[in-house]
Amino acid sequence: MQHLEREQALAKQFAEILHFTLSFDELKMTNPAIQNDFSYYRRTISRNRLNNQQLEAENEVNNEMANRMSLFYAEATPMLKTLSNATTKFVSENKTLPIEDTTDCLSTMACVCRVMLETPEYRCRFTNTDTMLFCMRVMVGVIILYDHVHPVGAFAKTSKIDMKGCIKVLKEQPSNSVEGLLNALRYTTRHLNDDSTSKQIRALLQ
Structure with missing residues (x-):
């Protein structure tokens, strides 16, 4: 009985992951401007660095993370x-x-x-x-x-x-x-x- 309950719990958790995945991608597809917005953010950060204007560390996305985010959002889903x-x-x-x-x-x-x-x-x-x-x-x-x-x-x-x-x-x-x-x-x-x-x-x- 415990084994069955565990399998049901895992199936439910997997279903929740799929639901979140499809929900996220639907929002992304209906908001195509998100990539342009992020590109604008990156340009602003770069410009501030050149002008020696530093944002608070916790509010700034580093280059490595920004590159990974760009690749992530480049996908349709x-x-x-x-x-x-x-x-x-x-x-x-x-x-x-x-x-x-x-x-x-x-x-x-x-x-x-x-x-x-x-x-x-x-x-x-x-x-x-x-x-x-x-x-x-x-x-x-x-x-x-x-x-x-x-x-x-x-x-x-x-x-x-x-x-x-x-x-x-x-x-x-x-x-x-x-x-x-x-x-x-x-x-x-x-x-x-x-x-x-x-x-x-x-x-x-x-």
């Missing part, structure tokens, strides 16, 4: 990129752990989220739209991770994720609440444009 890279690295560095252990976990979570969203019996239990958005973000997050980790990705016929069902669930929601999630599937997955991806799935994401 920086948090998702970081999480995808970390997951891919984990799988590649742990050869003794079957890749199916990771992909099965991700596909199961995608399936659970899809079923909860498309089944009226479960969906009626959601007390607010935030819960639905949480499920959609987690579903999209695990799909993208699966697509990065699995050799043939999430869009192939052999995929354990029902991509048609997942995309249809998203497209049934108000466009303003899911456009960022659909864009994440369009632009941050690795295998969408592979020959193994059916034309129907590509059409759904157009």
Whole structure:
């Protein structure tokens, strides 16, 4: 019983991480000026240094951190990129752990989220739209991770994720609440444009 409770707690924590990741990236995508603002900040800091005007140490970002921040924000979906890279690295560095252990976990979570969203019996239990958005973000997050980790990705016929069902669930929601999630599937997955991806799935994401 304790083992089951521990697994449930880990799954919930992982879902929270995915929710935060997608939420952060959606905000970044809807605020494109953030890169220009940061560039302006860096220019101001440099100008102040040349004029011997020093900011308080705790308020100044050093050059190394500023460079890393610039590279981070240069990505369309920086948090998702970081999480995808970390997951891919984990799988590649742990050869003794079957890749199916990771992909099965991700596909199961995608399936659970899809079923909860498309089944009226479960969906009626959601007390607010935030819960639905949480499920959609987690579903999209695990799909993208699966697509990065699995050799043939999430869009192939052999995929354990029902991509048609997942995309249809998203497209049934108000466009303003899911456009960022659909864009994440369009632009941050690795295998969408592979020959193994059916034309129907590509059409759904157009």
